[in-house]
Amino acid sequence: MSQTYEQDIVAWANEQAHLLRTGCFNQLDIEHIAGEIEDVGKSEQRELANRMALLLAHLLKWQFQPERRGASWQITIRNQRRGIARRLRKTPSLTADLKDPDWWNAVWDDAIAQAAQETGLANFLDTCPWDSQDILSECWFPGASE
Numbered sequence: 001m002s003q004t005y006e007q008d009i010v011a012w013a014n015e016q017a018h019l020l021r022t023g024c025f026n027q028l029d030i031e032h033i034a035g036e037i038e039d040v041g042k043s044e045q046r047e048l049a050n051r052m053a054l055l056l057a058h059l060l061k062w063q064f065q066p067e068r069r070g071a072s073w074q075i076t077i078r079n080q081r082r083g084i085a086r087r088l089r090k091t092p093s094l095t096a097d098l099k100d101p102d103w104w105n106a107v108w109d110d111a112i113a114q115a116a117q118e119t120g121l122a123n124f125l126d127t128c129p130w131d132s133q134d135i136l137s138e139c140w141f142p143g144a145s146e
Helices: 009-021 030-064 071-090 092-099 101-119 132-136
Strands: none
Touching: 009 030, 030 071, 030 092, 030 101, 030 132, 071 092, 071 132, 092 101
């Protein structure tokens, strides 16, 4: 039974996997397979960006609301740092994103939007004041040297 991509993507994916495994290459839906493979990469990039934005938002809250610091924020910061490190180990090509100023600007925009929504504050810098090594360091927190 032939399933089209638009009818049922799960059935389509199973059928495409079967065709690949049985060597029926001429029956493959190459265009949609290529698109799905590209989407896997984009999904990994989105996860990294989401984790980084959440980490940055919590670091902002840490810096600008010292009276509200607590174990919950520390746990979130630690978990995001570990999740980012794990993602970078499993997908080393994602480290290129960490060197891309456009990527950082987009992630920073997401982080300050989230921090502003959660804190009611609006006085955040337009660009991230911290370097990626500090951000990802297990023991670094903004304002620690002040």
